[in-house]
Amino acid sequence: MTTRKPPAAGDGPRQSESQEATTISWQLKALLSALLAFHVTAVFWAPLMFASSGPQGTSPFAEAGMAVLRPYIGAMFLDHGYAFFAPDPGPSHLVRYQIEFADGRQPIVGRFPDLKTEQPRLLYHRHFMMAEALNNLYTPPQMPPEPSPPPLTATKAEQARYRAQRAAYRDDQQRFAYARRRYETMQTALAEHLKHRYGGSKVTLTRVEHRLGEPGEVRDGVRRLDDPDSYTDLPEVPPRGASR
Amino acid sequence: MNPLASAAKNWFAAVVRGWDRFWFTPAQPHTLALLRILGGGMILYTHLVWSINLEAFLGPQGWLPRGATAVLNQTAEGNIYAWSYLAWVDSPALVWPLHIAALIVLAMLVAGFWTRATSILAFVITLSYCHRLPMAMFGLDQINALLAMYLMVGRSGDVWSVDRWLATRKHAAPPIAPSIGTNIAIRLIQLHMCIIYLFGGIGKMKGVTWWDGTATWYSFSNLEYQSLDMLWTVHYPAVLSLLTHITVFWETFYCFLVWNKITRPICLALAVAVHGGIALFLGMKTFGLVMIIANMAFLSPEFVHATVALLCRPFAKLLARRDAVPLGPPRAAFLTNPSSTSRR
Numbered sequence: 001m002t003t004r005k006p007p008a009a010g011d012g013p014r015q016s017e018s019q020e021a022t023t024i025s026w027q028l029k030a031l032l033s034a035l036l037a038f039h040v041t042a043v044f045w046a047p048l049m050f051a052s053s054g055p056q057g058t059s060p061f062a063e064a065g066m067a068v069l070r071p072y073i074g075a076m077f078l079d080h081g082y083a084f085f086a087p088d089p090g091p092s093h094l095v096r097y098q099i100e101f102a103d104g105r106q107p108i109v110g111r112f113p114d115l116k117t118e119q120p121r122l123l124y125h126r127h128f129m130m131a132e133a134l135n136n137l138y139t140p141p142q143m144p145p146e147p148s149p150p151p152l153t154a155t156k157a158e159q160a161r162y163r164a165q166r167a168a169y170r171d172d173q174q175r176f177a178y179a180r181r182r183y184e185t186m187q188t189a190l191a192e193h194l195k196h197r198y199g200g201s202k203v204t205l206t207r208v209e210h211r212l213g214e215p216g217e218v219r220d221g222v223r224r225l226d227d228p229d230s231y232t233d234l235p236e237v238p239p240r241g242a243s244r
Numbered sequence: 245m246n247p248l249a250s251a252a253k254n255w256f257a258a259v260v261r262g263w264d265r266f267w268f269t270p271a272q273p274h275t276l277a278l279l280r281i282l283g284g285g286m287i288l289y290t291h292l293v294w295s296i297n298l299e300a301f302l303g304p305q306g307w308l309p310r311g312a313t314a315v316l317n318q319t320a321e322g323n324i325y326a327w328s329y330l331a332w333v334d335s336p337a338l339v340w341p342l343h344i345a346a347l348i349v350l351a352m353l354v355a356g357f358w359t360r361a362t363s364i365l366a367f368v369i370t371l372s373y374c375h376r377l378p379m380a381m382f383g384l385d386q387i388n389a390l391l392a393m394y395l396m397v398g399r400s401g402d403v404w405s406v407d408r409w410l411a412t413r414k415h416a417a418p419p420i421a422p423s424i425g426t427n428i429a430i431r432l433i434q435l436h437m438c439i440i441y442l443f444g445g446i447g448k449m450k451g452v453t454w455w456d457g458t459a460t461w462y463s464f465s466n467l468e469y470q471s472l473d474m475l476w477t478v479h480y481p482a483v484l485s486l487l488t489h490i491t492v493f494w495e496t497f498y499c500f501l502v503w504n505k506i507t508r509p510i511c512l513a514l515a516v517a518v519h520g521g522i523a524l525f526l527g528m529k530t531f532g533l534v535m536i537i538a539n540m541a542f543l544s545p546e547f548v549h550a551t552v553a554l555l556c557r558p559f560a561k562l563l564a565r566r567d568a569v570p571l572g573p574p575r576a577a578f579l580t581n582p583s584s585t586s587r588r
Contacts, residue, residue: 022270022421022422022423022424024268024424029264029268032267032268032428033263033267036267036428036432039432040432040435040439043435043436043439044439047439047440047442047443048443050443050447051443051446051447051450070319070323070325071323071325072325073325074317074319074323074324074325074326075325075326075327076371076389076393077326077371077374077375077386077389080386081443081447082386082439082440082441082443082444082447083443083444083447083448084383084444084447085448085459085463086444086447086448086450086451086454087447087448087450087451087452087454088451088452088453088454088459088462089453089459089462089463089466091466092466092467092468092469094468113468120293120296121471121527121528121529121530122289122290122293122384122530123293123296123297124527125382125384125527125528125530126293126301126377126380127380128468129379129380129381129382130307130308130379130380133379133380134379174320175320178320181315182315182316185312185315185316186308186312186316186379188312189307189308189309189312190307192305192309193300193305193306193307193309196305197300197305210467210468212462212465212466213465213467213475214465215458215461215465215478215481218465218475218478219478219479225465225467225470225475226467
């Protein structure tokens with residue numbers, strides 16, 4: 001559609017003046033084709049990587065391609081899954097903060113995002129995204145326990161399974177350290193900013209989940225979207241037996 | 245020749261011809277120029293909003309100081325590919341001049357002044373902000389970056405630009421000519437949009453609520469997104485589920501339906517409806533608008549030219565009347581038919 005020349009007589013190119021813009025050598029076409037194919041592949045690969053991730057890990061094929069394309073994808077800001085409101089629209093995540101003062105002033109308690117103080121809406125959304133990002137980065141402070149060695153009487157198959165679990169655990173340890181460092185970095189950065197902004201001596205951040213309104217509750221007038229019981233504080237250390 | 249080999253040869257030749265036609269057929273600049281003005285305007289607005297609290301984001305004690313961003317941008321292997329000139333500065337004495345310079349460059353892009361240079365600089369600026377504040381980004385920034393990236397590929401300043409106006413005043417304006425670069429830019433935006441919608445649709449297909457028809461309700465009932473109370477829709481579950489199903493199928497099949505002349509208008513109308521809804525009801529005016537702008541890449545230059553000419557007709561007459569003696573025809577032509585600005 002966009003490639004057709006406009007039909008109006010005066011809009012067409014003057015052959016002599018626009019020659020360079022309308023014709024190029026086959027060598028240049030081949031080079032451009034290779035660059036275009038590479039770029040479009042990179043655009044495709046980032047969401048493919050995201051879509052092909054599951055509880056068992058990521059598709060090895062997608063991982064292999066990503067290993068090659070990652071520098072380009074990272075440099076060009078193409079690393080997105082494009083999963084808007086997917087797989088399901090979920091609850092919102094906010095951050096509540098409490099700032100304490102060394103001089104005995106009353107602590108300040110606030111929450112972001114906050115539409116009352118963050119205007120225009122785009123600025124509010126920036127704060128909202130930071131709160132969501134903190135929650136997405138959350139990694140519990142302790143790794144799940146190491147796999148226990150099998151008894152001395154274990155069969156060869158059981159011993160082999162244990163060795164595989166141990167190897168996987170070492171990989172998990174590295175992933176955990178990386179993920180935890182990212183979470184702690186963001187948490188510290190946000191807390192330090194608030195401490196500096198208000199001149200406080202100590203800042204405590206709490207991730208808060210705001211659950212969505214169920215159709216039945218809203219239809220029957222049982223609950224409003226901002227009812228206090230729809231906000232849940234998320235613990236920094238998950239309760240025993242809980243998994244994230 | 246063996247019929248199989250012959251068929252393969254013909255198929256391969258058709259693929260090469262199709263590829264050549266798709267990427268290397270010159271295109272007129274009107275669609276890309278429109279994207280420059282509207283998309284560039286959105287990029288400018290996005291950066292203007294950072295000014296409200298610039299030091300809280302880019303200063304040394306900001307939400308995400310440079311050191312924190314470096315850690316957050318690091319891959320598991322310890323590499324950082326996300327570059328940004330803002331990763332080197334956080335002093336307000338430097339951040340503010342850089343920010344003001346960025347705003348000037350973006351305004352120049354919208355106006356189409358030194359368009360070639362400013363489009364490249366606009367891309368560098370857009371990505372630098374995205375990479376400097378990765379945890380504050382969302383869909384709007386992804387589309388801003390997409391538009392900035394492809395605007396620098398084509399000749400978006402060939403029409404409706406200060407560059408064109410200045411050249412016309414000097415009687416040095418070349419005819420408005422189609423170019424391969426412009427076509428490549430438009431094609432890249434189109435393909436990128438198809439990939440976005442394909443994975444948007446696939447992502448939704450993994451969910452439960454996009455199948456049972458409640459996803460639209462749950463989107464409406466999110467207080468943090470909500471900008472217009474749509475809770476009354478709870479009494480119309482069939483309508484809500486219809487909207488949900490339409491969204492999933494439209495997103496998933498957009499990459500096929502948008503190329504066909506018959507289905508393209510439906511596809512684009514749905515894009516306006518869905519993104520308009522997001523803008524109005526879900527508090528994301530900027531994201532909704534920028535998605536509609538990016539969808540305009542599927543409008544033909546003839547259509548864009550005719551529509552803009554129609555919308556600008558009153559202004560063109562006004563300018564033509566005011567400048568009738570010294571600058572009448574060129575300035576009027578800046579807003580009207582590009583053919584009349586051509587050197588004869």
